[in-house]
Amino acid sequence: xxxxxxxxxxxxxxxxxxxxxxxxxxxxxxxxxxxxxxxxxxxxxxxxxxxxxxxxxxxxxxxxxxxxxxxxxxxxxxxxxxxxxxxxxxxxxxxxxxxxxxxxxxxxxxxxxxxxxxxxxxxxxxxxxxxxxxxxxxxxxxxxxxxxxxxxxxxxxxxxxxxxxxxxxxxxxxxxxxxxxxxxxxxxxxxxxxxxxxxxxxxxxxxxxxxxxxxxxxxxxxxxxxxxxxxxxxxxxxxxxxxxxxxxxxxxxxxxxxxxxxxxxxxxxxxxxxxxxxxxxxxxxxxxxxxxxxxxxxxxxxxxxxxxxxxxxxxxxxxxxxxxxxxxxxxxxxxxxxxxxxxxxxxxxxxxxxxxxxxxxxxxxxxxxxxxxxxxxxxxxxxxxxxxxxxxxxxxxxxxxxxxxxxxxxxxxxxxxxxxxxxxxxxxxxxxxxxxxxxx
Numbered sequence: 001x002x003x004x005x006x007x008x009x010x011x012x013x014x015x016x017x018x019x020x021x022x023x024x025x026x027x028x029x030x031x032x033x034x035x036x037x038x039x040x041x042x043x044x045x046x047x048x049x050x051x052x053x054x055x056x057x058x059x060x061x062x063x064x065x066x067x068x069x070x071x072x073x074x075x076x077x078x079x080x081x082x083x084x085x086x087x088x089x090x091x092x093x094x095x096x097x098x099x100x101x102x103x104x105x106x107x108x109x110x111x112x113x114x115x116x117x118x119x120x121x122x123x124x125x126x127x128x129x130x131x132x133x134x135x136x137x138x139x140x141x142x143x144x145x146x147x148x149x150x151x152x153x154x155x156x157x158x159x160x161x162x163x164x165x166x167x168x169x170x171x172x173x174x175x176x177x178x179x180x181x182x183x184x185x186x187x188x189x190x191x192x193x194x195x196x197x198x199x200x201x202x203x204x205x206x207x208x209x210x211x212x213x214x215x216x217x218x219x220x221x222x223x224x225x226x227x228x229x230x231x232x233x234x235x236x237x238x239x240x241x242x243x244x245x246x247x248x249x250x251x252x253x254x255x256x257x258x259x260x261x262x263x264x265x266x267x268x269x270x271x272x273x274x275x276x277x278x279x280x281x282x283x284x285x286x287x288x289x290x291x292x293x294x295x296x297x298x299x300x301x302x303x304x305x306x307x308x309x310x311x312x313x314x315x316x317x318x319x320x321x322x323x324x325x326x327x328x329x330x331x332x333x334x335x336x337x338x339x340x341x342x343x344x345x346x347x348x349x350x351x352x353x354x355x356x357x358x359x360x361x362x363x364x365x366x367x368x369x370x371x372x373x374x375x376x377x378x379x380x381x382x383x384x385x386x387x388x389x390x391x392x393x394x395x396x397x398x399x400x401x402x403x404x405x406x407x408x409x410x411x412x413x414x415x416x417x418x419x420x421x422x423x424x425x426x427x428x429x430x431x432x433x434x435x436x437x438x439x440x
């Protein structure tokens with residue numbers, strides 16, 4: 001099962017679409033919104049609101065979306081919308097090992113040839129993944145993915161769901177690919193980065209793009225990384241569908257506050273976000289900007305390390321750690337700040353920048369991945385990743401920027417995100433891709 005373009009009757013289909021060019025989507029006019037499965041490894045999470053927004057945008061277009069995830073992260077959920085989304089999601093591993101074994105094996109035994117092909121594919125991917133990096137796994141882990149995939153394929157047949165869309169080109173797409181093989185379904189996936197691009201061979205990225213009905217990246221940079229591992233003949237099936245915001249949740253914002261410079265940073269307190277570097281840069285900047293303050297929103301394994309670093313640098317009155325906040329509280333923090341700061345070492349296309357732009361706030365950000373596709377001279381400051389001195393200099397430049405110029409930058413940023421990242425427009429693009437790939 002390689003490419004799935006052309007006229008074809010899909011399992012569980014209600015009608016046949018005419019053959020389509022694989023070069024791009026077809027208009028949605030005349031196509032009935034239908035049913036689809038979404039698959040994510042851990043869902044929902046505080047940092048994955050973009051998936052919820054995408055699903056809900058599709059549902060507003062009358063698509064019926066069934067959510068599958070391997071596991072929940074409900075212990076960290078604080079936003080009521082995420083908590084409600086958790087209740088809408090079927091979490092596969094919560095059914096327990098014995099029930100999963102019965103369900104998966106039972107369905108596989110009814111489809112022995114497809115299940116055997118999927119098993120060989122899983123073992124091949126497992127051989128690639130062995131020693132390939134955290135989360136890639138070896139053959140034993142891929143046997144578990146095969147079992148999960150058999151159960152997901154069963155649930156798709158029971159729910160008459162002919163297509164699976166996975167978010168992240170990691171193990172969730174592995175399960176979607178295997179489920180498609182077992183269940184004679186189709187699948188697609190959205191690659192975000194950086195994980196997929198850190199270990200593309202171990203994650204079998206080229207094989208996934210070859211077998212998928214289409215593949216999506218959230219930025220032009222991301223698509224370029226998919227092109228590195230996809231066959232050139234598959235490039236026309238690699239598309240850009242950006243993450244989006246819900247514009248109605250961001251009314252016309254007030255201008256940035258005047259007075260003491262205030263920054264806000266938002267994200268998981270982990271390696272790739274670079275927050276220890278931000279604390280280092282703050283220690284350099286406060287010598288010239290003594291009333292500087294940073295609010296750091298988020299939580300994670302680096303929290304205690306950051307607390308120690310803040311204390312050692314004597315920055316307690318300059319930094320506030322809030323933990324995770326719901327969307328309303330995040331918007332309040334953005335309103336109280338003059339700018340967002342993002343010191344990341346690795347990213348996809350950060351939602352926090354989009355949300356800051358929608359709130360009329362410019363950004364200071366690392367020049368990595370898809371970030372330059374958002375942040376430019378009119379909307380913020382780009383700095384080399386990993387350079388604390390350059391980051392401190394950008395903070396000092398922001399502090400010296402006149403209030404009127406900051407307000408102009410915020411309005412320019414807002415125009416950029418409303419034009420390019422409206423979730424309704426992006427979901428329409430994705431829905432057109434679903435329709436153009438022969439979905440019934």
